[in-house]
Amino acid sequence: MIIFENGPIIWSIDGLFKSRNKHFSKNLNTYLIDSYSVWNTSVNVALYKRVVYLSLVAFNIFDKKYSDFFGAKCPTLAGRRAEN
Numbered sequence: 210m211i212i213f214e215n216g217p218i219i220w221s222i223d224g225l226f227k228s229r230n231k232h233f234s235k236n237l238n239t240y241l242i243d244s245y246s247v248w249n250t251s252v253n254v255a256l257y258k259r260v261v262y263l264s265l266v267a268f269n270i271f272d273k274k275y276s277d278f279f280g281a282k283c284p285t286l287a288g289r290r291a292e293n
C-alpha cells in the first residue's frame with residue numbers, strides 16, 4: 210500500500226497480483242487465467258480535528274475481469290459483474 214498525505218487529505222493505492230498455474234474446466238469449457246492484478250484506491254478527507262473523515266473508495270479501478278473459482282466471476286468496477 211502506498212499512502213500520500215497532504216494536510217487533511219489522505220490518498221492511498223494498493224493492489225493484488227496473483228500468479229498460478231492455468232486451469233481448464235471441461236464442464237464449464239473455460240480457463241482460470243494464470244495471472245492477474247487488481248488495483249484499489251481511496252481518498253480520505255479529515256472534516257473535524259482528524260476525528261471525522263469523509264471517505265471515497267474505488268475497487269478494481271482498471272476494471273480487470275477475473276475469477277478465483279470456476280464459474281464465479283468476481284466483482285468489477287462499481288460493483289458491476291464481469292460479463293463474458
